[in-house]
Amino acid sequence: MTDRIEQTKALASVPRMKVLEWLKEPRRHFIHQESGDPETIGVCVTLIAAKLDMSQPTVSRHLEILRRAGFVTVRRIGQWSYYTRSAMGISEYGDWINDNL
Template sequence: MYLFPMSDRIEQTKALASEARMKVLDWLKEPLRHFSHQETGDPAEIGVCVTLIADKLGMSQPTVSRHLELLRRADLVEVNRIGRWSFFSRNEAGLSDYRNWLHDNL
């Protein structure tokens, strides 16, 4: 049993159709390796600050926030808000569900 209807699966697929978003998902697999310089807290525990992701991508924060919002709406990342800061991590359950659906339907 899958969590999403087909229309949402199409949106998830679209969310993955971006080199920048794929890089973010890859980096978030190993947040300590890619963002060990985060001073606010352990990136493996609280997620990675959007500012650090923007710096690593070489993009503006508003552009990266849009990319992250698409991934969040697709249930592929989670956001942890602490004060006025947003920290992002992979949503492994959502990624696994999408992976299983893709495997079963291709």
């Protein structure tokens, strides 16, 4: 079972919430991704870092927190990492909130 406290902490960050919002509509927010359709393969971490105006290591830490919380998944293609939202992880967390609070 996912640690719900850690999930809640993962959402307590403006940059992480922005990433989840953007990944909800990746084609809209990352239309300029040249390596492939962001809806299909995910969004490259370098584009997320540029949109957040943060260093890639900082953004990678934010994304790792979201991944451990079950809110995003990562796909590696060569040396690049592509992130997608985990609709199931977010839905399960929402269900837990509704059932327990």
